[in-house]
Amino acid sequence: MNYTTTQLILFFIIVAFGTLLTRALPFILFPENKPIPKYIRYLADILPYTIIGMLVVYCLKDVSVTQSYHAIPEAISILVIVLLHTWKKNTLLSIGGGALLYMVLIQSVFV
């Protein structure tokens, strides 16, 4: 990746600031004596679920179903993660196992 130092500094400032904003906004908007609007409470309830669904798709944005390997390594790995996690409920095992399986698949099976 070819970035200048200035670009990288700017990039990390943006990401750090954006992250801080999401953490601080509730404290800024709703000082201790102000009630939280119902619509905001509703969004706070619902959005964490929808965003994770969106993020899974984001991770797979460059995967093509029509081109070679037809998303098979991704599908296998995700299936294994879901099964492993439903079975053992061990976050590290599921993430580590799934990622290692995927690496093995694309490095030595679907090459």
Add this chain to the structure above:
Amino acid sequence: MNNKTAALKAAFPHTIPVMTGYLVLGAAYGILMNSKGFSLLWIMIASVFVYAGSMQFVSVALLAAGFDPLGAFLMTIAVNARHLFYGISMLKQYRGTGRMKPYLIFSLTDESFSILCSAKAPEGVPEKWFYLFISLLNHIYWITGSILGGVLGSLISINTKGIDFVLTALFVVILVNQWQSTTNHLPVIIGIVSAILCRLIFSASDFIIPSMICILLSVTILRKPMERGKTT
């Protein structure tokens, strides 16, 4: 034994589960950054100042896609939108934490939140110091993990092709946890379907903002049935 030492001693046991997680995930982040050619300095800068696990992984993907400040900002908001919920939940608890409040807010990660919203400071231990040490210890684990990963990645030459999948795995695991924690699966489905539809219409680099608009519209329109169907 003074108050601070007592708070540190009380806080430490709560952070042990997070320690393992952060050391391993942090190391994965360090290895990933190293594999993309970033030096230890950048890894440390990200882990100290951004300090958001999934967002740091996403930022590697963002950097790979090209320099796009506005896109990066919006993506940061989207990925971290769940923090709004944590903040809302901690509004009361962080009352009266004084000078520590800015740091406590800055360091409110998923894992810290999960400890902080359930752990109680023992009798005689000042709450704000107890919160501070939980947050600070977790932050230290994360920084240490990512540095270890960065060093490890530069020492051993491993074929890191596909290591980006750690991020996919992380989100799939969170999704499975969420799926099992509720009977209302409509929000997850809205998220997935909106994103897939928008990805089919738009290119890989600009489908996230349309997806977010689509999600916001859908959940706003479906608010009534969604609230009725809520069982939690």
